Amino acid sequence: MTENPTPRPLSRRTFLTAGAGVVGAAMIGSRLIAAPTAMASPRLLGAAVPSGRPQKQVHLAGTDGWVSMPQGAPADPPFFPDPLAPTGFNTYVFGFRNVTGMTSTQVAAQRGHAQISAPMLSFDQEDDVTITLTNLGLLQRPDLFDGHTLHWHGFVNAIPLFDGVPELSLAVPVGRDLSYFYRPHDAGTYMYHCHFEDVEHVQMGMTGMVFIRPSQNSSPVGTDPVGTKYAYNDGDGSTRYDREFAFMITELWSAAHYRDAHIQVSNWTDYDPSFWLLNGRGFPDTTQPNGDPNSTAAGRLQYQPISSLVTCNAGDRVLLRFSNLGYQNHAMTVDNIDLQIVAKDASLLKGRDGTTNYISTNTVDVGPGNSRDVIFQAPGPGEYLLYDRNYSYLENGGGPGYGGMMTKILVGAPGTYQPQTVANS
Amino acid sequence: MSLVSRLAARRVFGAGSVAALVVAVVVTTPHTAQAATSEGLLCDTNAQQTFSLTAEEGYISTPDGNSIYMWSYGNSSRGFQLPGPTLCVTSGQPVTVILHNTLREETSIVFPGQTGVKANGNPAQPELSSAGALTSLVQGAAATGGSITYTFTAGSPGTYLYESGTDVDKQVQMGMFGALVVRPAGSSAQVNNRPDSAFNPQHEYVFLLSEVDPDLHLAVERSQPINWPAYKARYFMINGRSMPDTLASNNASWLPNQPYGALVHIRPYDAVSNPLPAVIRYLNAGTVNYPFHPHGSDERVVNKDGQALEGPTGQDLSYQKYDLDVQPGQSVDALMDWRDVEHWDPVTNPIPTQIPAITDQLLVGTDTWFSESPYLGIKNPLPTTITSNNVCGEYYHIAHSHALEQATNYGATFGGMMTVFRIDPPAGCQAK
Numbered sequence: 126m127t128e129n130p131t132p133r134p135l136s137r138r139t140f141l142t143a144g145a146g147v148v149g150a151a152m153i154g155s156r157l158i159a160a161p162t163a164m165a166s167p168r169l170l171g172a173a174v175p176s177g178r179p180q181k182q183v184h185l186a187g188t189d190g191w192v193s194m195p196q197g198a199p200a201d202p203p204f205f206p207d208p209l210a211p212t213g214f215n216t217y218v219f220g221f222r223n224v225t226g227m228t229s230t231q232v233a234a235q236r237g238h239a240q241i242s243a244p245m246l247s248f249d250q251e252d253d254v255t256i257t258l259t260n261l262g263l264l265q266r267p268d269l270f271d272g273h274t275l276h277w278h279g280f281v282n283a284i285p286l287f288d289g290v291p292e293l294s295l296a297v298p299v300g301r302d303l304s305y306f307y308r309p310h311d312a313g314t315y316m317y318h319c320h321f322e323d324v325e326h327v328q329m330g331m332t333g334m335v336f337i338r339p340s341q342n343s344s345p346v347g348t349d350p351v352g353t354k355y356a357y358n359d360g361d362g363s364t365r366y367d368r369e370f371a372f373m374i375t376e377l378w379s380a381a382h383y384r385d386a387h388i389q390v391s392n393w394t395d396y397d398p399s400f401w402l403l404n405g406r407g408f409p410d411t412t413q414p415n416g417d418p419n420s421t422a423a424g425r426l427q428y429q430p431i432s433s434l435v436t437c438n439a440g441d442r443v444l445l446r447f448s449n450l451g452y453q454n455h456a457m458t459v460d461n462i463d464l465q466i467v468a469k470d471a472s473l474l475k476g477r478d479g480t481t482n483y484i485s486t487n488t489v490d491v492g493p494g495n496s497r498d499v500i501f502q503a504p505g506p507g508e509y510l511l512y513d514r515n516y517s518y519l520e521n522g523g524g525p526g527y528g529g530m531m532t533k534i535l536v537g538a539p540g541t542y543q544p545q546t547v548a549n550s
Numbered sequence: 551m552s553l554v555s556r557l558a559a560r561r562v563f564g565a566g567s568v569a570a571l572v573v574a575v576v577v578t579t580p581h582t583a584q585a586a587t588s589e590g591l592l593c594d595t596n597a598q599q600t601f602s603l604t605a606e607e608g609y610i611s612t613p614d615g616n617s618i619y620m621w622s623y624g625n626s627s628r629g630f631q632l633p634g635p636t637l638c639v640t641s642g643q644p645v646t647v648i649l650h651n652t653l654r655e656e657t658s659i660v661f662p663g664q665t666g667v668k669a670n671g672n673p674a675q676p677e678l679s680s681a682g683a684l685t686s687l688v689q690g691a692a693a694t695g696g697s698i699t700y701t702f703t704a705g706s707p708g709t710y711l712y713e714s715g716t717d718v719d720k721q722v723q724m725g726m727f728g729a730l731v732v733r734p735a736g737s738s739a740q741v742n743n744r745p746d747s748a749f750n751p752q753h754e755y756v757f758l759l760s761e762v763d764p765d766l767h768l769a770v771e772r773s774q775p776i777n778w779p780a781y782k783a784r785y786f787m788i789n790g791r792s793m794p795d796t797l798a799s800n801n802a803s804w805l806p807n808q809p810y811g812a813l814v815h816i817r818p819y820d821a822v823s824n825p826l827p828a829v830i831r832y833l834n835a836g837t838v839n840y841p842f843h844p845h846g847s848d849e850r851v852v853n854k855d856g857q858a859l860e861g862p863t864g865q866d867l868s869y870q871k872y873d874l875d876v877q878p879g880q881s882v883d884a885l886m887d888w889r890d891v892e893h894w895d896p897v898t899n900p901i902p903t904q905i906p907a908i909t910d911q912l913l914v915g916t917d918t919w920f921s922e923s924p925y926l927g928i929k930n931p932l933p934t935t936i937t938s939n940n941v942c943g944e945y946y947h948i949a950h951s952h953a954l955e956q957a958t959n960y961g962a963t964f965g966g967m968m969t970v971f972r973i974d975p976p977a978g979c980q981a982k
Binding site (some may be wrong): 176253255272276278279281282283284285286287288290291292293294295296297298301303304305306308310321322323324325327328391392393394395396452453454469470471472474476477478480482490492493494495 | 918
């Protein structure tokens with residue numbers, strides 16, 4: 126695959142730092158056409174109403190592509206490696222790309238260049254968020270006219286139009302787009318995924334993290350200095366953190382991915398995954414640095430740009446955000462570091478009367494569709510492992526040695542790692 | 551992906567949907583003990599708290615046209631049903647359950663969470679063979695005509711399973727389970743004794759979750775050996791039904807042996823006119839975790855396994871979830887509502903983005919639930935090729951297992967352990 130002809134390469138990193146920088150309605154609605162006369166109702170209410178809130182615009186594209194499960198994984202013919210895969214890759218996927226700021230020509234050029242996990246999104250509480258989803262179609266399967274949607278999983282008090290369930294609202298057909306609008310009021314760790322034929326499109330890779338930063342960040346509690354970061358509006362500073370790392374937990378069933386590439390169907394009740402992934406990568410790829418899907422520099426990991434390597438300084442408070450869009454429970458554990466669960470499913474563990482019910486543990490169970498926010502205080506310098514305590518998920522395609530749902534926590538002496546500017550850096 | 555299966559599933563969904571929701575089918579039932587309600591919890595209840603159940607065989611239907619041989623408990627005066635009747639009792643009061651067995655093998659009932667359980671007046675205890683091997687978790691009723699009477703004191707307020715204690719992996723998989731709702735004495739509209747567990751009794755629901763391996767049921771029907779290593783669940787159910795049958799009314803005529811629907815039907819929260827939440831009582835009669843994901847709203851878990859979530863001096867330890875893990879044998883009682891936070895209005899408070907033209911977008915299938923409007927209570931015209939199931943601009947959200955292979959009917963998407971939450975406009979739903 127050649128480098129994408131994008132003069133303004135926009136990586137996940139760029140997006141995260143961009144924040145409110147990418148403002149403007151240029152692409153919003155640009156592909157929408159006027160309602161036909163059969164549709165009598167007033168639908169073109171397009172003019173944005175100034176709300177006084179920060180306006181955040183994101184443009185995602187849904188398409189297919191090819192990625193690489195870890196080297197050395199044993200063959201599982203005919204499913205893995207997929208013989209149709211371009212050089213360097215071995216697995217067919219569907220996925221999202223962040224195409225914010227690209228021209229329509231550049232956006233169209235991303236067809237067939239999906240990434241897994243999906244771009245990591247973050248917003249501030251009370252932002253006005255517009256996410257435009259373009260369906261670029263499937264380069265490998267032009268016979269399929271699957272729609273795509275955006276389901277913000279866990280968004281509270283959602284309305285159907287922006288919930289992304291095609292049977293109960295709309296899906297985006299190939300070649301069109303749809304703008305979803307959100308006004309998040311509740312801080313926390315969420316996830317997003319396509320809900321079109323969800324059992325297939327989620328397994329194929331259309332899954333990503335989204336988190337909402339609390340308003341408490343702009344008015345720190347107690348004596349905390351301006352700039353202090355919190356996971357939640359805790360009122361007492363108990364979710365303060367120095368560094369954050371987010372993990373999209375998924376499994377990958379090679380046979381289903383093969384069948385999708387080869388015009389065959391899967392019986393999803395036969396679900397039998399082959400790889401267990403953090404942010405779309407299996408160990409040891411999980412520890413490789415962040416990449417950029419617009420650059421070939423990362424080679425076989427070009428379309429798996431999100432690192433799961435945790436780096437921190439001794440004494441740092443480290444926030445781990447886990448979201449599970451696999452179909453199995455996962456028990457994330459760290460040896461020799463105590464973990465504190467402060468929230469489940471984007472809800473702080475405090476009762477309605479304010480009773481704090483945080484959980485201290487060394488193993489964090491995350492069910493399918495669940496999220497957890499976990500804070501630990503980094504111990505002395507050293508190397509620690511973060512992994513799924515279900516040891517059968519610590520392999521790559523049944524092969525020997527360690528793989529799967531595992532990564533490293535590197536703790537340096539104070540000052541070793543510079544302050545973090547974006548998650549997972 | 552598969553277009554054929556997608557369209558097939560859609561067709562079934564559409565057909566069921568029209569009958570289930572647009573036409574309000576209320577089937578008159580002869581059972582005076584059951585409230586005549588087409589939605590929500592149907593309780594078997596009586597002043598004596600005495601119930602007669604018959605263990606028997608029967609058939610259920612699945613949305614893809616399959617017919618599956620089951621064993622279950624029926625109310626002895628009504629006949630076979632899946633799941634067994636939902637028994638509603640008051641905490642601390644005596645309960646009697648008489649079990650008649652028409653099956654060709656011994657069976658029994660265990661009542662986890664209840665106190666002082668007795669079988670024919672003797673303390674409930676495991677049964678052993680003469681060689682000392684365990685044969686049943688509790689005393690049972692003999693095959694083909696045996697009976698046994700269980701008595702107990704209803705346990706702490708909450709929701710419980712009752713299920714077979716004999717050859718448990720086979721008999722429970724065959725369908726021998728039901729729900730037991732224990733209400734706090736004197737406050738039946740609370741989940742437990744805490745006032746903050748109050749719910750609207752018009753919006754009370756039981757979601758009894760289970761799974762079926764049809765090959766195993768066929769083997770039992772044919773008296774063939776069961777191949778346990780090959781066990782593979784293919785159907786995933788709420789109250790003995792799979793999506794879209796979950797949306798059909800209670801006692802729907804075309805589901806004669808599956809009387810319990812799972813449609814949640816509410817109006818938006820309002821501090822004055824609609825202050826109380828609905829309650830959903832989740833139960834897992836299956837073999838694996840069911841991570842149940844409601845769209846559109848978090849749910850507040852206030853009770854687990856019949857115990858209030860509170861600290862030693864009454865601290866509130868309830869918590870909100872957008873995906874409720876319900877583990878095998880467990881119950882989770884959750885309060886839910888949906889709040890119109892933004893109060894979008896096409897004139898006074900329009901959504902500040904371009905609203906899509908429906909003809910630019912993809913409507914899967916020949917019918918839709920969508921009102922073609924983002925605004926609650928507003929219903930817009932559809933292209934003439936599409937049938938609307940929407941009555942008055944009401945909202946629909948799905949709720950389903952997020953182990954997504956469980957949200958299928960034998961692999962066909964948008965089925966299985968899934969239902970719909972319907973949200974009507976605040977003033978009610980007048981057809982438009």
